[in-house]
Amino acid sequence: MSIERIKESLRQVAQHFAEHPQDALSQDRPATSVLESGLRCRAEGPNGTVLVSDMPAPVGGTGSAPSPGWLLRAALANCDATLIAMRAAQLGIVLTHLEVAVGSESDDRGLLGLSDSVPPGPLSVSVVVRIAAEGASPDQLHELVRWAEKHSPVSDAVRRAVPVTTQVTVQ
Known part of the structure; x- marks a missing residue:
């Protein structure tokens, strides 16, 4: 996205929130994590977003993910x-x-x-x-x-x- 498009998008949203401050407050979308196995967890979010974590081997994980x-x-x-x-x-x-x-x-x-x-x-x-x-x-x-x-x-x-x-x- 070009710098001008980013600048204009930010200007528009700032103007909207200045005129309608109630629209600026929102509930953030939750991330839901499920234990897959061992210490490996899979968090899912909006639009199919997936994030996987694991712990390093010295604390019982496999180090398969960050x-x-x-x-x-x-x-x-x-x-x-x-x-x-x-x-x-x-x-x-x-x-x-x-x-x-x-x-x-x-x-x-x-x-x-x-x-x-x-x-x-x-x-x-x-x-x-x-x-x-x-x-x-x-x-x-x-x-x-x-x-x-x-x-x-x-x-x-x-x-x-x-x-x-x-x-x-x-x-």
């Missing part, structure tokens, strides 16, 4: 890259290179429940953005990335404590 933790990092990398590209289009900045790498540091004792003082999730997350654009200054590109990270839904979910509810149905 771990859920890697998928979280990939979701953050893709979301930040998407938001950077969207904002660049809004500003008329033509990106010539964009790469977002997300890493994390974890302590697997938390995952295994070996210590209540160790969280099961990442201890820290790092985002590295490599970006280039025609005619844009380094300051403009830094501001573009700051704006995108501030508005990235996945980045927000990782950075902010989000209320989670769990309902269990025993069959």
Whole structure:
């Protein structure tokens, strides 16, 4: 899709939501995961979307697919890259290179429940953005990335404590 088409699409949706703010609130489509075998899970979503995860062999999986933790990092990398590209289009900045790498540091004792003082999730997350654009200054590109990270839904979910509810149905 061209930068002009992205810019126009974003302008139209922003104008619609400004005029009809009630339309901006929605229930996100659920991802439903089913255990296939061992630790391999298959999540299904809208339009036949499928995502498979597995754990590495040292914790009992077969390593046949990425771990859920890697998928979280990939979701953050893709979301930040998407938001950077969207904002660049809004500003008329033509990106010539964009790469977002997300890493994390974890302590697997938390995952295994070996210590209540160790969280099961990442201890820290790092985002590295490599970006280039025609005619844009380094300051403009830094501001573009700051704006995108501030508005990235996945980045927000990782950075902010989000209320989670769990309902269990025993069959």
